[in-house]
Amino acid sequence: MSGIQVIITFETHPEASAPFAVLLDQVQHDLPRVNGCQGVRVFVGSEKPCVFTLLEHWDSEVAHQAHIATVVASGAWDRIATHLAKDPVSHYYRERVPKIAA
Template sequence: MDPINVIITFEAKPERASAFAELMNQVKQSLPSADGCRGVRLFGRSDNDCVFTLVESWASQAHHQAHIVGAVASGAWDALAGELAREPVSCYCREL
């Protein structure tokens, strides 16, 4: 299995942008301890305080998908989704 990057862009509800930024920083700190996660980078758009992008590095796509299954099962994903203005946009990417 080849390493993979996951790029996810979130748009928080305007009234929740500050709290969502704190949540994203918590994810940045805690996610690297997940099985198969090799690191996380967090970006905020300079022209929109509500938009955040996570760039996650995983040992494999299967590791990431297993993590998502766990996040959904635990209810953690629902808590995060409640902060969003719209569905997140994500893709798997390999570095060229």
């Protein structure tokens, strides 16, 4: 798998988890249409329904950062942030391929 994985964890206010889940339904539908995004999967905590994790697959960190800049500039991030109990945590990952001799 080429590209980069972005793993982002959000924690919402308890009363915001349902509307945030609806927002993430839209993200899951729209994000793969963004230039450089290869796909997104959304997870919700089985023991903490206020915790959501996105696994996004991007062509590159630059493509993801360009998307984030667009979200912030448009004001969409401000609407997202109103649901959150704290700042999201995100990191970039590359898939590690085992080096086992055949």
